[in-house]
Amino acid sequence: MSSPDSSPTARSGKLSRRALFGTVGVGVVAAGAGVAVGRLTTPEATTYADTTVVDFHGVHQAGIVTPAQDRMHFVAFDVITDSRDELVALLKTWTAMASRMTAGEQAAPDGALGAGQYNPPTDTGEALDLAACQLTLTIGFGPTLFEKDGVDRFGIAGMRPAALVELPKFTGDALEPARSGGDICIQACATDPQVAVHAVRNLARVGFGTVAVRWSQLGFGRTSSTSTTQTTPRNLFGFKDGTRNIKAEDDAAVDRFVWVDRSDDQEWMGGGSYLVTRRIRMLIESWDRTVLHEQERVIGRSKGSGAPLGQEDEFDELDLDSKGPDGPLVDVAAHVRLASKEELGGIEILRRGYNFTDGSDGFGHLDAGLFFIAYCRNPLEQFVPMQQKLARNDAMNEYIKHVGSAVFAVPPGVEGDAFWGSTLFGGGLAADDEAER
Amino acid sequence: MSSPDSSPTARSGKLSRRALFGTVGVGVVAAGAGVAVGRLTTPEATTYADTTVVDFHGVHQAGIVTPAQDRMHFVAFDVITDSRDELVALLKTWTAMASRMTAGEQAAPDGALGAGQYNPPTDTGEALDLAACQLTLTIGFGPTLFEKDGVDRFGIAGMRPAALVELPKFTGDALEPARSGGDICIQACATDPQVAVHAVRNLARVGFGTVAVRWSQLGFGRTSSTSTTQTTPRNLFGFKDGTRNIKAEDDAAVDRFVWVDRSDDQEWMGGGSYLVTRRIRMLIESWDRTVLHEQERVIGRSKGSGAPLGQEDEFDELDLDSKGPDGPLVDVAAHVRLASKEELGGIEILRRGYNFTDGSDGFGHLDAGLFFIAYCRNPLEQFVPMQQKLARNDAMNEYIKHVGSAVFAVPPGVEGDAFWGSTLFGGGLAADDEAER
Numbered sequence: 001m002s003s004p005d006s007s008p009t010a011r012s013g014k015l016s017r018r019a020l021f022g023t024v025g026v027g028v029v030a031a032g033a034g035v036a037v038g039r040l041t042t043p044e045a046t047t048y049a050d051t052t053v054v055d056f057h058g059v060h061q062a063g064i065v066t067p068a069q070d071r072m073h074f075v076a077f078d079v080i081t082d083s084r085d086e087l088v089a090l091l092k093t094w095t096a097m098a099s100r101m102t103a104g105e106q107a108a109p110d111g112a113l114g115a116g117q118y119n120p121p122t123d124t125g126e127a128l129d130l131a132a133c134q135l136t137l138t139i140g141f142g143p144t145l146f147e148k149d150g151v152d153r154f155g156i157a158g159m160r161p162a163a164l165v166e167l168p169k170f171t172g173d174a175l176e177p178a179r180s181g182g183d184i185c186i187q188a189c190a191t192d193p194q195v196a197v198h199a200v201r202n203l204a205r206v207g208f209g210t211v212a213v214r215w216s217q218l219g220f221g222r223t224s225s226t227s228t229t230q231t232t233p234r235n236l237f238g239f240k241d242g243t244r245n246i247k248a249e250d251d252a253a254v255d256r257f258v259w260v261d262r263s264d265d266q267e268w269m270g271g272g273s274y275l276v277t278r279r280i281r282m283l284i285e286s287w288d289r290t291v292l293h294e295q296e297r298v299i300g301r302s303k304g305s306g307a308p309l310g311q312e313d314e315f316d317e318l319d320l321d322s323k324g325p326d327g328p329l330v331d332v333a334a335h336v337r338l339a340s341k342e343e344l345g346g347i348e349i350l351r352r353g354y355n356f357t358d359g360s361d362g363f364g365h366l367d368a369g370l371f372f373i374a375y376c377r378n379p380l381e382q383f384v385p386m387q388q389k390l391a392r393n394d395a396m397n398e399y400i401k402h403v404g405s406a407v408f409a410v411p412p413g414v415e416g417d418a419f420w421g422s423t424l425f426g427g428g429l430a431a432d433d434e435a436e437r
Numbered sequence: 438m439s440s441p442d443s444s445p446t447a448r449s450g451k452l453s454r455r456a457l458f459g460t461v462g463v464g465v466v467a468a469g470a471g472v473a474v475g476r477l478t479t480p481e482a483t484t485y486a487d488t489t490v491v492d493f494h495g496v497h498q499a500g501i502v503t504p505a506q507d508r509m510h511f512v513a514f515d516v517i518t519d520s521r522d523e524l525v526a527l528l529k530t531w532t533a534m535a536s537r538m539t540a541g542e543q544a545a546p547d548g549a550l551g552a553g554q555y556n557p558p559t560d561t562g563e564a565l566d567l568a569a570c571q572l573t574l575t576i577g578f579g580p581t582l583f584e585k586d587g588v589d590r591f592g593i594a595g596m597r598p599a600a601l602v603e604l605p606k607f608t609g610d611a612l613e614p615a616r617s618g619g620d621i622c623i624q625a626c627a628t629d630p631q632v633a634v635h636a637v638r639n640l641a642r643v644g645f646g647t648v649a650v651r652w653s654q655l656g657f658g659r660t661s662s663t664s665t666t667q668t669t670p671r672n673l674f675g676f677k678d679g680t681r682n683i684k685a686e687d688d689a690a691v692d693r694f695v696w697v698d699r700s701d702d703q704e705w706m707g708g709g710s711y712l713v714t715r716r717i718r719m720l721i722e723s724w725d726r727t728v729l730h731e732q733e734r735v736i737g738r739s740k741g742s743g744a745p746l747g748q749e750d751e752f753d754e755l756d757l758d759s760k761g762p763d764g765p766l767v768d769v770a771a772h773v774r775l776a777s778k779e780e781l782g783g784i785e786i787l788r789r790g791y792n793f794t795d796g797s798d799g800f801g802h803l804d805a806g807l808f809f810i811a812y813c814r815n816p817l818e819q820f821v822p823m824q825q826k827l828a829r830n831d832a833m834n835e836y837i838k839h840v841g842s843a844v845f846a847v848p849p850g851v852e853g854d855a856f857w858g859s860t861l862f863g864g865g866l867a868a869d870d871e872a873e874r
Contacts, residue, residue: 046507047484070483073794112675113741117730124725125675125740129668178799193657197794201803205725212801218794220630220655231566238549238562288561288642293554303562304550357510357634357655358795362615364649366638
């Protein structure tokens with residue numbers, strides 16, 4: 001059994017994609033003082049040569065407490081078969097592919113070039129020259145996979161965890177069905193975006209006839225740190241985001257707020273988590289015309305340092321009781337207050353969101369915002385009460401609109417010969433029933 | 438007068454955005470053999486610390502022969518004012534902002550934090566901790582800026598170059614108006630996508646009331662090399678793209694095929710170029726089910742090496758006459774043949790496109806493809822005949838759909854106190870007329 005969070009391990013005997021073509025340019029990011037160079041001589045500042053591999057196998061899935069990679073492609077699928085066998089077969093195929101691709105290998109052993117001239121390639125090829133780039137692939141199962149329109153399509157309705165239900169409607173929700181829900185999701189994160197897109201595209205490719213893409217979302221920049229080794233990024237409001245996020249190094253918080261215990265409810269979810277996504281459109285045109293004082297009141301932090309209002313440093317204590325001349329320094333409706341564990345009875349979640357920009361909204365503005373991703377042990381006890389409070393009172397609501405939403409049960413990690421979902425399909429009562437049919 | 442392609446120059450006395458906050462993590466891309474690390478200890482492989490500055494000023498605009506940066510955000514605006522003065526004022530403001538942002542500075546001197554508590558910040562802040570990242574900003578003027586619905590809105594109809602006309606309809610075009618056209622475009626390229634998005638967003642912000650976003654496109658990975666110093670990237674067909682592209686180092690080709698000479702037509706375009714964009718949806722689901730032999734026949738190159746069929750190396754000569762057992766090794770309908778200068782009477786263009794993935798197409802597939810960008814000296818003599826040939830005969834047409842299209846006149850670069858478009862608005866006859874009104 002491999003430990004998910006072990007110290008560096010040697011990985012040998014596997015051929016990376018890049019090794020197929022020898023060494024191409026290895027990028028090194030320039031450091032130090034700003035330099036100007038001629039337009040023909042700019043150095044390559046690239047991520048595609050990042051050979052770091054995040055281990056796919058472990059007690060938990062990777063991509064949750066893994067230090068958040070800079071780029072993401074997230075996809076939600078509808079399952080379009082009624083055959084449990086086809087679904088399980090796809091999950092097994094996906095697991096093998098994910099294990100390979102996260103190691104920097106092609107999607108299948110024969111790959112883009114080795115399947116023969118008269119067969120479709122088993123890898124689409126656009127990552128042939130790209131290294132592993134810290135790719136993680138994380139799967140989740142939506143409520144509709146267990147039961148849809150009253151139908152138990154795959155014999156797993158009885159194994160649906162009580163916590164896996166459609167989220168309630170929150171005040172102000174403006175959800176678009178085409179950007180919401182889904183039977184299965186896969187989150188692909190990597191330091192190079194083409195590596196993430198390649199992974200999703202190849203998983204979708206082999207799923208043809210079994211699953212169909214319901215929606216997908218590209219995230220161009222992370223808005224959360226999930227490790228104390230990372231700097232805090234900024235969201236499109238221009239503020240540092242996720243300063244008080246749970247960090248992977250905080251074992252106690254991770255165990256309490258992220259990982260499901262097998263005794264929580266359904267045994268098959270032990271070591272898993274729950275994933276909530278919210279596509280949050282930011283009304284950046286209104287925000288950009290707002291004065292700095294109001295922006296900082298809405299957030300509750302200084303825009304520059306990220307410090308709580310009244311403090312100096314980003315990581316200074318959030319003092320919700322400190323009084324200013326006009327009332328509390330941190331406004332009663334400030335986002336940082338309402339989202340704080342102090343106001344939420346101790347609730348915390350692990351955030352892992354991304355900035356997005358998708359064309360135009362059709363009304364002269366960029367369609368931009370934050371693709372919110374949160375992992376938690378029980379959405380009904382963590383995300384839902386938090387969002388209910390925020391949806392009602394958050395001063396930020398004037399500047400945002402939730403247009404997409406989904407919730408997924410994230411099964412535990414894969415070890416040995418297990419596959420994505422094998423604790424649900426392979427080892428449980430339903431699988432035994434299936435075998436007898 | 439500064440030379441656009443000079444050797445490295447020292448840039449001093451300017452405070453970069455990052456300097457405001459001291460040194461944050463400097464990313465170095467891992468190199469060498471693949472390594473696996475624990476999930477909590479992955480190194481940062483980041484582009485945001487890339488302090489390389491591409492000089493904004495020069496005879497030509499940057500972002501054309503500049504080695505293509507990995508990420509792009511492209512925006513097309515409608516001008517919504519009828520006031521020439523407002524338009525010119527915006528172009529001047531944009532020039533100053535672009536000069537600053539490409540140098541790694543905030544959009545305006547007071548910026549995100551210095552405009553006062555009771556004013557809207559003059560920079561939106563999401564790039565506060567990000568370096569220049571080789572940002573280039575390149576502006577273009579569409580035919581409708583000169584005359585729209587028969588109206589000469591800004592007194593420049595007489596200065597429209599003959600080459601700047603709407604592209605003809607090509608066989609198979611399936612253009613969406615909401616993804617096509619535009620009065621003004623700005624191409625933002627950078628090694629970090631947040632730097633490109635920040636630039637577009639801030640230019641759109643100050644344009645409020647004067648321009649409105651018509652469409653925008655994020656490109657997650659470059660599909661062309663524009664310099665011999667770069668490796669050839671792959672498009673979403675999995676093939677190396679742009680092997681025979683014009684390279685910046687080839688002065689003769691650049692002068693002949695990219696830069697407009699002042700004697701070509703309108704004097705104000707001397708040192709400029711023309712920009713054609715095509716949003717090319719790839720029908721990747723069909724492509725991915727096609728056998729390798731057919732894929733290589735369609736392209737005319739080996740998928741692995743990128744070599745022309747029948748050759749060994751990517752850069753081996755394209756021999757259109759070589760015969761195989763079943764006819765020419767490079768098919769008569771192969772993309773590489775039809776797009777070749779040999780078949781086009783010597784025509785070449787400078788390609789600078791990007792891979793994109795935008796959610797779902799609503800029919801179970803990823804909306805993915807190639808955002809084609811080409812620069813040329815005269816679209817009517819270069820892009821149009823090339824595309825007419827491709828649209829009629831290219832074997833690739835079975836797997837692509839052109840859904841967006843636009844053409845723009847790209848004015849020359851900015852030197853001294855000039856501004857974007859000053860040769861059109863500021864120094865010409867129309868400007869004198871304007872001054873007398």
